[in-house]
Amino acid sequence: MDGYILPLAGRQIIYRPRRRLAFVGNQALADYVRRRDVPSGKADAADAPDAPDADVERFLSAVGFDGPPLECDQPEIPERGLAPTSAVLLMTNRCNLRCVYCYANAGAEPETVEMGWPTAKSVIDYVIANAAASRSPNSSDSGAEPPSVTFHGGGEPTVHWELMVRCVEYAKARDARARFSMSSNGVWNASQRRFVCRHFQNVSLSMDGVPQVQNRQRPASGGGGTFDAVMESVRAMDEAGVEYGIRMTVMADSVGRMPDGVRLVCEKTQARAIQIEPTFTDGRGRYADIDMRFADEFADRFMDAWEVGRQAGRNVYYSGARPWVVASMFCQAPLKAAVATADGRLVTCFEVFSAQSPLAGGFTVGRVGDGGVEYDRQALQRFLDAQQRRREECRDCFCYWHCCGDCATRRPGRRSDSGGRCHVTRKVTLALLQNYMADGGGLWQGLQETPRPAGCEATGETGGGAGGTAP
Ligand code: SF4
Numbered sequence: 187m188d189g190y191i192l193p194l195a196g197r198q199i200i201y202r203p204r205r206r207l208a209f210v211g212n213q214a215l216a217d218y219v220r221r222r223d224v225p226s227g228k229a230d231a232a233d234a235p236d237a238p239d240a241d242v243e244r245f246l247s248a249v250g251f252d253g254p255p256l257e258c259d260q261p262e263i264p265e266r267g268l269a270p271t272s273a274v275l276l277m278t279n280r281c282n283l284r285c286v287y288c289y290a291n292a293g294a295e296p297e298t299v300e301m302g303w304p305t306a307k308s309v310i311d312y313v314i315a316n317a318a319a320s321r322s323p324n325s326s327d328s329g330a331e332p333p334s335v336t337f338h339g340g341g342e343p344t345v346h347w348e349l350m351v352r353c354v355e356y357a358k359a360r361d362a363r364a365r366f367s368m369s370s371n372g373v374w375n376a377s378q379r380r381f382v383c384r385h386f387q388n389v390s391l392s393m394d395g396v397p398q399v400q401n402r403q404r405p406a407s408g409g410g411g412t413f414d415a416v417m418e419s420v421r422a423m424d425e426a427g428v429e430y431g432i433r434m435t436v437m438a439d440s441v442g443r444m445p446d447g448v449r450l451v452c453e454k455t456q457a458r459a460i461q462i463e464p465t466f467t468d469g470r471g472r473y474a475d476i477d478m479r480f481a482d483e484f485a486d487r488f489m490d491a492w493e494v495g496r497q498a499g500r501n502v503y504y505s506g507a508r509p510w511v512v513a514s515m516f517c518q519a520p521l522k523a524a525v526a527t528a529d530g531r532l533v534t535c536f537e538v539f540s541a542q543s544p545l546a547g548g549f550t551v552g553r554v555g556d557g558g559v560e561y562d563r564q565a566l567q568r569f570l571d572a573q574q575r576r577r578e579e580c581r582d583c584f585c586y587w588h589c590c591g592d593c594a595t596r597r598p599g600r601r602s603d604s605g606g607r608c609h610v611t612r613k614v615t616l617a618l619l620q621n622y623m624a625d626g627g628g629l630w631q632g633l634q635e636t637p638r639p640a641g642c643e644a645t646g647e648t649g650g651g652a653g654g655t656a657p
């Protein structure tokens with residue numbers, strides 16, 4: 187479906203996502219464009235198009251209503267197989283924090299899983315070779331994709347410090363263009379801070395806002411708050427000019443503090459992007475949808491926080507609501523990144539940290555060993571097919587082209603199982619459209635799409651590529 191009519195407070199929003207076009211109309215205009223869209227031969231008497239109205243047609247033509255829709259490729263495995271230039275290393279399930287909502291139950295699993303050097307080296311060698319092969323022999327290579335290494339968790343990557351340092355030094359020695367990023371809780375010691383500031387181009391820093399919320403939701407493993415330690419890392423990165431974004435998780439009992447959290451980030455940090463997500467677990471290690479009441483409140487407070495960020499020139503966003511994206515899959519990680527778990531699996535998602543992950547089965551698409559990286563093409567195809575089947579359930583949703591059926595871990599099952607999260611996505615998307623239209627005097631004619639990251643859109647981790655948030 188390419189056009190949607192969205193009722194709102196007695197008015198109608200007429201929305202064409204693939205033309206990035208939205209405007210407000212009355213019921214008569216909404217009926218007119220709806221009937222106009224019915225394919226000839228399929229209209230019954232009630233749906234038959236009206237005789238053309240010259241004024242309306244002039245307006246529709248002026249706003250590009252019938253212009254060519256934006257195309258987006260179906261996710262496909264290239265004939266010669268994948269050749270990602272982005273490595274993602276899920277380092278360990280240990281952690282120096284005990285966040286109350288941790289999806290991985292990090293630091294508390296009965297068995298510790300740590301990535302070994304042979305696994306890390308194999309993946310780094312693989313992406314460096316892919317990056318080298320992607321260079322044109324006849325060019326100066328200035329446009330070629332540099333290799334990137336992202337450190338992620340299912341634990342805190344910096345607690346596996348020696349391996350991280352070894353990976354950075356090794357990758358740099360092999361290809362000086364190599365770029366480094368990570369998702370981290372920011373609780374580092376002084377020498378770790380110096381190392382990160384010197385070598386990393388991008389950090390997705392998890393921080394839940396005001397001290398009371400951060401300290402309650404993200405305590406240290408031995409107890410005690412972590413706000414001060416995170417702010418020390420923030421100051422170090424600001425001084426060093428490291429690019430970083432803040433990733434904030436909101437729970438039902440902290441939802442009211444969301445605007446305060448964003449205000450604090452705007453006042454005390456130089457982070458340009460602030461990603462806010464509702465929690466997607468109902469305890470450590472347990473994925474769960476959120477209830478409708480929390481979902482509704484989250485969407486309202488999110489828009490308050492968005493306005494706070496807007497006034498301060500910051501980009502506040504939530505991963506599911508992104509009218510600037512027209513895509514066929516929620517994230518590009520399965521096709522653009524070689525994601526390796528600590529126990530040597532190749533997976534399609536940054537959150538599937540090892541065999542201990544409840545999602546490990548369907549997300550495993552290969553192996554990493556001493557001998558290198560080996561994709562299981564059939565398993566990858568099965569995963570992609572499953573994502574498209576999930577997305578098919580969403581055809582009638584006006585977020586179909588943006589949310590694309592949502593993140594594979596946030597909405598692993600049927601659409602009916604994710605009513606809370608879908609409510610947030612739709613309500614925030616609609617509110618953003620309203621704001622865009624208000625800025626344009628009742629008409630929104632699109633934002634430029636920025637490049638989408640190779641990484642995880644649910645955590646704001648770019649996978650070493652360009653960020654893909656709202657312009
Ligand atoms: S959410 Fe991140 S920082 Fe918190 S316990 Fe889990 S892995 Fe550690």
Ligand code: SF4
Pocket residue numbers: 579580583584585586589590591592597601607608609611612
């Ligand atoms: S139904 Fe839910 S998952 Fe599907 S596109 Fe809409 S908001 Fe996203």
Ligand code: SF4
Pocket residue numbers: 516517518519534535536537593594595596641642643644645
């Ligand atoms: S966006 Fe979702 S599916 Fe994609 S890598 Fe992130 S958590 Fe995994």
